[in-house]
Amino acid sequence: MRSCLKFAGVAALAIMVAACSEQSDGDKQQAGAQQQSQATPVNVVTVNAQSVGLIEEMPGRTVAFRKADIRPQVDGIIKERNFTEGAFVEAGQQLYMIDQDVYLAKVDAAQAELSRQRANLDQAVKNRKRYDPLVKSQAVSRQTYDDAVSQEAQGKAAVASARAELEQARINLAYTTVTAPISGQISSSDYSEGALVTANQADKLTTITQLDPIYVDVTQAGGRLLELKHAVKTGRVQGIDADNIEVSLIIDATGEEYPHKGKLEFSDVTVNETTGTVRLRASFPNPDGTLLPGMFVRGQVRQGRLDSAFMVPQKAVMRRPDGSAYVFVAADGKVVSKDVEIERSKGQDWLVSDGLSDGDQVIVSNIQKIAPDADVAPEPVEEANADKAKADTAEKAAE
Missing domain, CATH: 2.40.420.20 (conserved putative lor/sdh protein from methanococcus maripaludis s2 fold)
Known part of the structure; x- marks a missing residue:
């Protein structure tokens, strides 16, 4: 009987130890799960x-490569207009013809005056040469000889003045033909045949704009420009050639990238006092005339790479x-x-x-x-x- 009771006690103790062990393992697993759930x-x-390429995107606008306002340099009536509005004109092409009659007459008058002064000079030279041997033999007075020399000098001056007047008359005659100073797209004409124009008037006759190539002016914060120069100087930024900086262009109206790449031409040496920005100018090829002056664009300037x-x-x-x-x-x-x-x-x-x-x-x-x-x-x-x-x-x- 005692043996049976002793065996039952041992069995109960074993069950209790196993239960405690299982409870300890469960507590560990629960603690681990709780810790994992807290993460x-x-x-x-x-x-x-x-290595990352540095590209600075800057707002900007397109600017004509060249722009020439055409104004008359002589007075007169426009006789001809020799171009089609909006067309492409070549440098030296005739645009207007101003009435030449008055200027042809002035050329003739200047030519006649030059001939008269040359004749007077020839007579003065002959007189002076005639007096050369006579003054040596005292056949004429020294005063008479000096007067002859003076008349010759005055004749030469009069010829030079008449020649200048003739040249001025010819220049004015040439100005009656108004030509294109540059090649480019010509705008509408503000004057037609029969209109009276005056020399150097305030109102222009028309305007010629060269669109290929075309400039793009972008602005960059002055501080950013200083940071870039310092980074290049210290070697932190690599792969930048100051003489050949490539620029890409995004057209604001369409959001598309312009197919041609540009080149940075220069940057201003002053910072705008109002905006604190510096103007950068790039030139772009514009063979199709896609870019027009005054368009808003975004320039993407490549500024080296950062390793x-x-x-x-x-x-x-x-x-x-x-x-x-x-x-x-x-x-x-x-x-x-x-x-x-x-x-x-x-x-x-x-x-x-x-x-x-x-x-x-x-x-x-x-x-x-x-x-x-x-x-x-x-x-x-x-x-x-x-x-x-x-x-x-x-x-x-x-x-």
């Missing part, structure tokens, strides 16, 4: 260093009250805060030049729910997007 799920983007840079989504970057930027990085299931240096924006990303390392997992979601040293369960954005797509597909199939 905040976050999406991460793995960043790697790369060992990181592309970080903008939503992942936060700023402190002092303006310094930082990001949260997932490392071994913990949140780590890293200060970063931002160069500029590039699409939906920030271009970070310092503060990150290859392979860092930058947190891009649930940032408001975490803090440094917090537990997180990172999931790459690609996998998260794939899971979401599968869920959406299953939901649509269920419907």
